[in-house]
Amino acid sequence: MWRNYLTTGVRALVKHKTYSFITIFGMAIGMAACLMILLFVRYETSYDKWVPGAENIYQFQTWFRDPDTGEEGQVQMAPYVTKGLLQKDFPQIENATYALFSAPVVFMNGQAASTKDYIYVADNFLDTVPLPMLHGDKAALDRPNVVLLSRSEAVARFGTDNVVGKTFSLISKGIRTDYPVGGVFQNLPKNSHMRINAIVRVDMGTYMANEPQFLDCWGCQGGWVYLKLKPGADPETITRQLHAWEKRNIPDQNAGEARFNAGDFSDWHVVNIRDVHLGRAQEGAMSPGNDRKTIVTFGIIALLILAMAVVNFTNLATARASQRAREVALRKVLGAARRQLIIQFIGESILIAFLAMLIALAMVEVLMPAFAAFLDADIKVRYFGADGIALPMVALVLVVGVVAGTYPAFFLSRFQPAQVLKANKSSSEAAGTGRLRTALVIGQFAVSIGLMICTAVIYAQTVYARTVDPGFKRDHIVQIDGLNRYQLINSGNQIVERFKNVEGVKAVGRTGIGIATDGNNNTGVMVPGNPKPVNIGFYNVDPGFLDAMGMRMVAGRWFDENRPLDNATLPFPPTPEAQTALAARGANIVVNESGARRLGYTNPRDIIGKQFRVAMVEDQFGLVPVTVVGVAADARFRSVKQPLDDIMFVSGDSGHQVLIVRYQGDPAAMRGRLESAWREITTEVPFDAKFSEDIIGELYRADDARAKTFAAFALLSVVVGCLGLFGLAAFTAERRTKEIGIRKVLGARSRDIVRLLAWQFSKPVIIANLIAWPVAWWVMRDWLNSFDARIALGPTPFVLAGGLALAIALGTIAGHAFRVARTNPIHALRYE
Structure with missing residues (x-):
């Protein structure tokens, strides 16, 4: 029985090549987009999960709120003084460390070179945040005036990673100091909120001898505080006690006759390191973070594209029902039960989903390296293991196959043999199927139009951000740090x-x-x-x-x-x-x-x-x-x-x-x-100069990447929608051949026929605009409100997207319309 079902399904695909191409290729695009975004979302949510004991390691963050204006700011950094006081007052803390951001000068072979992502610590940083060692021992950080290098930094400075015991010269605060290299740690993966090339162990009191106020300053944000809690400790308990903690420890300050407390402007948060990358606090970060809204948005787009591919299958399967009606009727006459027919058609849908998955995997393999490089992410395609996609692939094939095939299966299996087999009559156009297809086409175009509007607004805002008058002439400027x-x-x-x-x-x-x-x-x-x-x-x-x-x-x-x-x-x-x-x-x-x-x-x-x-x-x-x-x-x-x-x-x-x-x-x-x-x-001091154009480009690089990625997936949605519309127009034109022939005999001109078919497919697009416009306006208004300087949300992107969607729809069906309109009525009336 199963072999018979498989044979029938393969023959149906081979016989109707256009239908097969549209459904399989459209579904493959949807699956490829879904898999790529799934990998991206999994990558974004995997940050710092690789750190041993990450569930007990937290970052202590400072969030600000001006009591007069209500302005807020969330900073990942914290004052140096908080580290010791937290350890003193909270027994739940097993270890704590403070990492001071620094950019010393490396002095080697008589040449000064700039550095990036160096931290200065006053204790063994690795006791709190364990990084994987490559050479040496993490215990080297137990004593001052020692440096640990990342593998890439060691190779860049010495040409090899076997550098334990060698001397590393740094100029910081105007003093050149020689540090023995106590160890080399593995390069931190990209899916980490930390960016560390070297850990320099110093005595903080000596290091800050010229700035002693930094050590007890509650308003100085120059580094990061990390806490390692004891197993089973509840961070929420610490969070609830922080208000009383600050009252005990933050002294009042004088401002003339007035007294104020730094705690009046600050709020403190204990955030697990796995949540830092997507957390609210993104100022003062070691590396650029992301936000959960972006991740959710991409996930929704992936599901929408996949849903459009499923809609294509449903639309085309019901549209070509007349071609399967006699097959169903004959099977029922020969004794087939409805349940068997439902299983057969769902099986065919799963077969199509399986073939689409094979093409989708090829797309993912080809596109993922460029996609990952574009996003500057270390996204790998693995099929097996904890981060493999084999199980999601199987699940996607089954879910898409069942969801796409369920309605066509129930629809086709309900045909009555007596009605189908008598006098060439077909029940393919059962009540409600035309309205369903129209509703699905409206939904498809509403999604495509909405995504086009969002793409246009995002692009316009990105261009505006780059070109808006900043209040100074930012061309022909060189900015030199140091x-x-x-x-x-x-x-x-x-x-x-x-x-x-x-x-x-x-x-x-x-x-x-x-x-x-x-x-x-x-x-x-x-x-x-x-x-x-x-x-x-x-x-x-x-x-x-x-x-x-x-x-x-x-x-x-x-x-x-x-x-x-x-x-x-x-x-x-x-x-x-x-x-x-x-x-x-x-x-x-x-x-x-x-x-x-x-x-x-x-x-x-x-x-x-x-x-x-x-x-x-x-x-x-x-x-x-x-x-x-x-x-x-x-x-x-x-x-x-x-x-x-x-x-x-x-x-x-x-x-x-x-x-x-x-x-x-x-x-x-x-x-x-x-x-x-x-x-x-x-x-x-190395010469560190950047042109203003390059600085602005770097400032908005992440936004540009996200906008272009959004535009690419919006384009995919349009392609999937057009594939479905193309196939639906072909079957519609075929089904109305006799009607069109009669119209031409009665005097209709070719342009009348073209107008008739064009209007049939224009109505869903117009209705789709009425749905997409308010939804896109609401979403984009909320997004634009996150900018201090923003474009006005005018009618232009809505009109352009609606007009473009209508033009695409008409262009997609134009070939069928002209071909049918120019057909000789004699051939049309001999259709049956």
Whole structure:
């Protein structure tokens, strides 16, 4: 019996090649998309599951909320002081460690080279977060002044990974230190929120000798705290006790006559390392994270594409029912039960699903390397094992086969032999089947139109993010990092003067907030009449910054190097005498428009000349009186997803992080000249320069990748929908051949016939638009609201998507329509 069913199914596929191609290929596209997204979703949800004991390892995060404005921010980092206090107050914690972000300079063979993803630790980091060792012993980190390297870092620096015992020289805080290599650990896989190339063991008190306030500062976010809980410990218990914990440990601070507590602005969260990558906190991360909405969205798209392929099968199976009606009738006459027929047709559906899966696997094997490289993900196609896809493949074949074949099976098996076999009559068009196919086609096009609208909106928002006016002229800018290196702290003026003399340089400026900055620096401002300090961004610049960035003033003036109060330079490390002097004499400041509004002035001109007191020095020296001398236009230094910074600028000769150079001429030649000038000043700090266009490109790279991936899957949905429509149009035209012949005999012209068929397939598209538009509007409105700067959600993408869908539908059926319309009526009337 089963062999007979298989033979019948194969013959049906071979006999109707167009039908077979459309159903199998369409289903293969749906399955391939489903498998690729399944692998992507599995990869995104697998982060840090490879870490031994990951279920007991947690990251301690700092979430901020401004009590005045309600603005929120979630940061993966935490103050250094929290690590020791957590261990002291919570016996559930077995180990805790603090990893300080650092970017020291490697000094080897007389050459300085930049580093990436280095962390400095004050204890054995691997006791809390066990990383797999390749050479040496993790116990090497039990003693200070030792370094562990990743395999790739060891090979990059020494040419081999067998480097235990060799000396590794690092320049940090202006001091060159030789560290023996105590071990080499395996490269961290890409599915980890951690990015670590080296672990440097130091004595934190000695390392921070010039910045001792960092060790007990509750507002300093420079590293990550990890906790290893004892087996069976409940992290929720710790979370519930954190409010009382902060009340016990965070001291009050003075702000003039007012007192405030850093805990008023902070909330603390204990997050398992497996949840960090997709968690809410994505600021201050070692590596870019993702969000669960994106993962769910891709999963829904995969299911929709697969559902469209299933709809194709159902539509075509019911449309060609007349071709199977006599077969069913004869089988019933010969004694076949309805249950046997249902099993036969579902079996044929499973056979089609199986053949489609073979093609889908070939697609996945071919496309997955490029897909993974595009997403910068280490996604492997494995068939067996814990992360194999063999079982999901089998499940997908069975589920798709059964779901796709159930309705056609029940529909075909209910034909009555007496009605089918008499006088060439067919019951293929049973009541309701035409309406069902129409409803399914509407659903298909609603999905395709919705995805096209979403793709258009996402693309437009991505282009807008890249091109929106940021408030400064971001073309022809080179941004050079490294000014905050100890070797260059007192060389800022020398660098500026040297670069001004480089051919093609138009302006040079120093700043603590550059293009696509990833750091935050805030301070408290006492506003007259407000007993609480106002938190505002606080960044050091120099007089050349305005012209170098191409910013403009909206009121007052910019800093002038000839006015003493415009210079608020403090020596490093700050001496008590210098801080006392600054607090006594005060300083001039410039705010941006958002900063003026934050301080209570909607009209920028009204804040000129106003005085405030600012926490610019340590608490014991009091607040510094400042006078606002200018208001700069708002400038967006971060992604359009983030709100504009409320900024207070202060001018000084030191304390900057980056150098901004505005230039003209050839970019490559300019970079070469700037590097030569840099090396004339220092050989211990590498030249780390990026063009503004490259910085912006990197800022939105992940968004671009997601948008293009979304567009690719939206295109697949259109292809699947068009395949189904093509097949349905072919069968419809065939079924209406006699009707069309009669119409032509009665005087209908070819264009009338084409219009008739075109209108038949246009109606579902129009109805699909009425369904897709409000759904897409609601989804895209919610998505756009996650951006601080966004496009307006106008009618253009909706009209374009609807028009394109209609054009695609008409183009898909045009060939059939013209062919049938031009058929000689004589042939049509001899059809039966």
